[in-house]
Amino acid sequence: MSDPTHSDASQGAAGLDSAVAIAVEGLNKTFPSRRGVPDVVAAEDVGFTVPYGRTLGIVGESGSGKSTVARCILGLTPVDSGRIEVLGRSITDAGAKALRSWRSEMQIVFQEPYESLDPRYHVWEAVAEPLLLHTDLRGADLARRVHELLEQVALSPDLAGRYPHELSGGQQQRVNIARALATSPRVLILDEPTASLDVSVQEGVLRLLLRLQRELNLTYVLISHDLKAIRAVCERVAVMYLGRLVEIGPTDEVLSDPKHPYTELLIGAELSVDPDTAPAASVVRGEVSSAERPAGCVFTARCPLVTSACHEAQPALVEARPDHAAACILVRSGSAASQGPGAD
Amino acid sequence: MTGPALQVRDLSVEIAGRDVVTPVLDGVGLELRRGRMHGLVGETGSGKSMTARSVIGLLPPGGRVTAGSVQLGGRELLGLGADELRELRGAAIGMVFQNPRTALYPLITIETQMANVLKAHLGLDRRGRAARIRERLRLVGIDDVDRIARSYPHELSGGLAQRAVIATALLCDPEVLIADEPTTGLDATIQRQILELIAFLQSELSLSVLIITHDLGIIAQYCDTVSVMHDGRVVEDGDMRRVLLSPQHDYTRRLIAASALRGLREERPQGAGR
Numbered sequence: 001m002s003d004p005t006h007s008d009a010s011q012g013a014a015g016l017d018s019a020v021a022i023a024v025e026g027l028n029k030t031f032p033s034r035r036g037v038p039d040v041v042a043a044e045d046v047g048f049t050v051p052y053g054r055t056l057g058i059v060g061e062s063g064s065g066k067s068t069v070a071r072c073i074l075g076l077t078p079v080d081s082g083r084i085e086v087l088g089r090s091i092t093d094a095g096a097k098a099l100r101s102w103r104s105e106m107q108i109v110f111q112e113p114y115e116s117l118d119p120r121y122h123v124w125e126a127v128a129e130p131l132l133l134h135t136d137l138r139g140a141d142l143a144r145r146v147h148e149l150l151e152q153v154a155l156s157p158d159l160a161g162r163y164p165h166e167l168s169g170g171q172q173q174r175v176n177i178a179r180a181l182a183t184s185p186r187v188l189i190l191d192e193p194t195a196s197l198d199v200s201v202q203e204g205v206l207r208l209l210l211r212l213q214r215e216l217n218l219t220y221v222l223i224s225h226d227l228k229a230i231r232a233v234c235e236r237v238a239v240m241y242l243g244r245l246v247e248i249g250p251t252d253e254v255l256s257d258p259k260h261p262y263t264e265l266l267i268g269a270e271l272s273v274d275p276d277t278a279p280a281a282s283v284v285r286g287e288v289s290s291a292e293r294p295a296g297c298v299f300t301a302r303c304p305l306v307t308s309a310c311h312e313a314q315p316a317l318v319e320a321r322p323d324h325a326a327a328c329i330l331v332r333s334g335s336a337a338s339q340g341p342g343a344d
Numbered sequence: 345m346t347g348p349a350l351q352v353r354d355l356s357v358e359i360a361g362r363d364v365v366t367p368v369l370d371g372v373g374l375e376l377r378r379g380r381m382h383g384l385v386g387e388t389g390s391g392k393s394m395t396a397r398s399v400i401g402l403l404p405p406g407g408r409v410t411a412g413s414v415q416l417g418g419r420e421l422l423g424l425g426a427d428e429l430r431e432l433r434g435a436a437i438g439m440v441f442q443n444p445r446t447a448l449y450p451l452i453t454i455e456t457q458m459a460n461v462l463k464a465h466l467g468l469d470r471r472g473r474a475a476r477i478r479e480r481l482r483l484v485g486i487d488d489v490d491r492i493a494r495s496y497p498h499e500l501s502g503g504l505a506q507r508a509v510i511a512t513a514l515l516c517d518p519e520v521l522i523a524d525e526p527t528t529g530l531d532a533t534i535q536r537q538i539l540e541l542i543a544f545l546q547s548e549l550s551l552s553v554l555i556i557t558h559d560l561g562i563i564a565q566y567c568d569t570v571s572v573m574h575d576g577r578v579v580e581d582g583d584m585r586r587v588l589l590s591p592q593h594d595y596t597r598r599l600i601a602a603s604a605l606r607g608l609r610e611e612r613p614q615g616a617g618r
Contacts, residue, residue: 053613055612061533199603200387200602203607206608210611211611213613214611231609232612268536269533269536271535271536271559271561272564272565273560273561273563274604279565283536284536287501287503
């Protein structure tokens, strides 16, 4: 089932809503077992929408499926079932050729800024490459556009002749962002774009992404395990656990008044830089294990509030408040938040 | 003994490359008091890991201490021979590094690697070793110790592997535990478990812990004292609450502000984004 807060039945298929840049509905993706390794369910019945010019954050631990969902949105990973529409086009029905021609409109920025760059290309060549591939710009026009892109990501033209290893991590990531912007995309997937950067550099890169979004009306999906980055950049956030979307809603509300016990534990594990703001007293037990997928709720193995009913069926996303849904049977009775795991 | 567990004074280190000699530490000092947790915080290239490596005598190729002193319980470590340093590492000083999978040798079981440490440092027989290994695994919160002892590193999750590394570091009852980014790369909930474990061990064993991290949140929630490093120098140090709540140095202030990412929220598009 898809995000109930955004699936308006009167609009039929999600993509028909002209205000929606990305629509994901009933997405399923399982990576089949290899020798000794059981099937990995990376996405199960995942659905959400992202309006134009907005940012959805996807937060979760390793194995939650957040990167798989991102790759499916770009058509880089084929889905098992479900519908994905980006900018009004069906990604899930498109062939390889169509996907390639649309790629200029949807781009991705990865976590490792150095690994994402070709060590043989200096900055100017790296930024010019997508323009040579996807546009007819040549000569002076090409140079003008490269210069403009460097300016947009606040990279000094003096760096144009530098090679990736001669740049700092933050500068490398700015080159990657300039490359991603080269073909004037409207959708950017940001997969942990600041995870490997120093804190002082993270802030600069996130500030840049916010400015570019305002100036270019970009739609973002920000994948991150860092709640501070999610809070700073995303108006809405989706929380994933073992391939399931367990909670979705406005960031400030989800992170201050979580409705799913897992979200609450995730917030409780955050370590504030303020010594007077202690993390939750209780520490979540166990670890994420995709090997033992339970029959009922995916979080039963680690949930402090687990009841016998939780083992029976995977709970659906239910609206706890307008625009804020969680997949926990306690949401229906409205008790998940009041007797949260922090209290035990 | 009442002096600090570990004291570094005026430590300067340089690394000789092909053509140039680069100074990497410049007059670094720090004091780890007995039974306390001291944080060494800084960004890439600040010298925090280099400081830790100098303490245990594991400088990278070309690295050289040019001045200073490193004392463990009053005993000078600089100038010790390779054999003496090897004896210290893993015995008087336990070490935990960032990636538990690379800290563990992939081709032998947890039990074998822990037994190798015991053979090198303690005169225990086979049964004594097996008992000691299980006792230490239990201490770090592992329940089914026999199964974990028989496991190979790749069979363990990141959190379990880091617990096994910590158990190994504690085999010979070290006075000082040096943990270099012990939770970087682990998921948030697992990071919390490992930090709680280190804090528990610190009080249970009266361990003195030097934790090296880029994460001010770890400092704020777990450390008694802190040194803030920048460009090979300690720019500010002292009581954790004093440093974080009323920082004196401009770099400390900037690091705290950037870590909180507070300044950005006004720039975020407003509303719920419907």
